[in-house]
Amino acid sequence: LYRDGVTPGEAEIARRVAHYWKPYHDRLEAELARLKAAHGYALLWDAHSIRSVVPRLFEGQLPDFNIGTADGASCDPEPASQVLRATKPAQGYSAVLNGRFKGGYITRRYGHPQDGVHAIQLELSQRTYMDEAPPFTFREELAEKVRPVIRHMLTTLLDWAKPNRGQA
Structure with missing residues (x-):
């Protein structure tokens, strides 16, 4: 993460x-907590991006959409499956649920479907x-194609929550 010689010390890390x-x-x-108190449930969408090829982490190329729920521990299986299915109509994209990226700290820490808090990464x-590649x-024209897919994923998650009130 840091170049040699510029790693922060303990004091900087603490700061x-x-x-x-x-x-x-x-x-x-x-x-x-506010959302759960107001609605009886909360949805957490934790989104990041990553290079499609990262040799030091894995071989080969990542799918376009890597959806993670900590193997089902952070989100009820039904909305996770629906979010994955929401990517299928999109031509030319690939998707996986709980593949190489199963959900990071935020997903694992805050996703508690049994308590009405569902987290998807x-x-x-x-x-x-x-x-x-540089200059990155x-x-x-690519973003215009992927935006509606992400919007559909989010809408699908919200549509699931409305009748279910987020209860597993």
Whole structure:
């Protein structure tokens, strides 16, 4: 993550945790509690992007949509399956549920479907919206194609929650 010689020391790490990590997680936890109190459930969509090929992490190329629920521990299986199915009509894209990226810290920490808090992680392959080589150019024509797919995934998740009120 850091170049040799520029790794932060213990004091800098502690400062970053206190100034960035802790306030972020405190606010996220409070917002999830607020949503659950207001609606009886909360949905957490944790989205990131990654290069499609990362040799130091895995062989081969990642699918375009990597959906993770910590193998079902962070989200009821039905909405997760529906979100995966929402990618299928999209021509030319690939998708997987709980493949290489099963959900990171946020998904595992905050997703508790038995308590009405459902967390899904999306690890989106960067090739769906940008050039993955320098100068890493954003490609509007690619983004225009992937936006409706992501919108459909989110709408599908919201549609599931309405009648079910997020209860597993």
